[in-house]
Amino acid sequence: MANEVCLRTLDLERPWLLEQYQSRGGYEMLKKILTEKTAPEAIIDEVKKSGLRGRGGAGFPTGLKWSFISRNAPGQKYVVCNSDEGEPGTFKDRDILRYNPHQLIEGMVIAGYAIGAARGYNYIRGEFWEPYERFEQALEEARKAGYLGKDLLGSGFDFELHTHLGAGAYICGEETALLESIEGKKGQPRYKPPFPAHFGLYGCPTIINNTESLASIPMIMEKGGEWFADIGVKNSGGSKLFSISGNINNPGVFEIPMGTPFSELLAMAGGMKDGRKIKAVIPGGSSAPVIPGDQMMELTMDYDAIAGAGSMLGSGAVIVLDDTNCMVKILERMSYFYHEESCGQCTPCREGTGWLYRIVHRIETGQGRQEDLDLLDDVADKISGKTICALGDAAAMPVQGMLRHFRHEFQHHIDHKRCMVGLG
Known part of the structure; x- marks a missing residue:
């Protein structure tokens, strides 16, 4: 297994400590970049070569995202890490925060150097109390060692990093809602354009990357973008x-x-x-x-x-x-989640997610009607692509997938008022 990237300290005792990270070469790339005054463009080019794509869900090329920010633009710039891991079934980023927080810090500092940012924020899901404490401990160690703060390692480059603890809203995993939350506002997505690279945190140019994406940067810089790309396959490096x-x-x-x-x-x-x-x-x-x-x-x-x-x-x-799982019950639970987590800003999502949940719930409880399956298709279609952010799509796609492959189970619920696998 390729444990040499984000989990390279996992076999060590208390791997979250600075001394353990340094025993595996931690912060050496940051030292090299600052000492040799590596050209920021060279860093971005290396990340592009790596084929690293956003690990939070969208899969957008990381190096390309960084290149959208002009280093010469006046004023403050920001690096923001999205550690608001709220997608049901996802529990990877918390392990980076728990066991390898210093690699994330190093990645964020390198990102800041590459785009000319002097400040960063890590937005951590509110329920992640243990990962939050581990990351805070790592920040303190990094500051004492001179990897954060003013004039890093005598290079003249300043970078400060802060944590921002969320309050449990799934919608704040959307990058612009996350920015609104950091600014102290209601966590609702913004219209795009303008994109965060031009108008981000506090109206300043901002890059927002997933925890895993940023934690991959030190190894990409150490071993090269081509090395990282060769680990994976075409269009899916690393x-x-x-x-x-x-x-x-x-x-x-x-x-x-x-x-x-x-x-x-x-x-x-x-x-x-x-x-x-x-x-x-x-x-x-x-x-x-x-x-x-x-x-x-x-x-x-x-x-x-x-x-x-x-x-x-x-x-x-x-x-x-x-084969013991009822697909109708599973879709009911997912539809309930997206209905509850809709921020309510867009009518198709606010109303449509409620429609989806109520229809699936009706089918699951034996009260389904023959027209319900076509109605589900229609409502999902009317949500898709018609909202400010992707939460509407996230609610519609599970419905569309279930009906495409397991329509017969939904039909059985309607016809027989019970589950065909005996769980209803």
């Missing part, structure tokens, strides 16, 4: 943290090369619980459309392969379902 859960024997977080067959990831997780038959897989968090199990067993874990199957890699949250 290794990736996958959170795998569901009806498996050993749920957990695994760091593997992009392009690894799903069957190998499933074997790493101990295979199916009680030897049951795999029924379906949600490959990228609850917003990713479901893929039937037989089809998933033939796929590799990378952006193109999963997209080719009609879903998305998303945050790498893999939820494995077996």
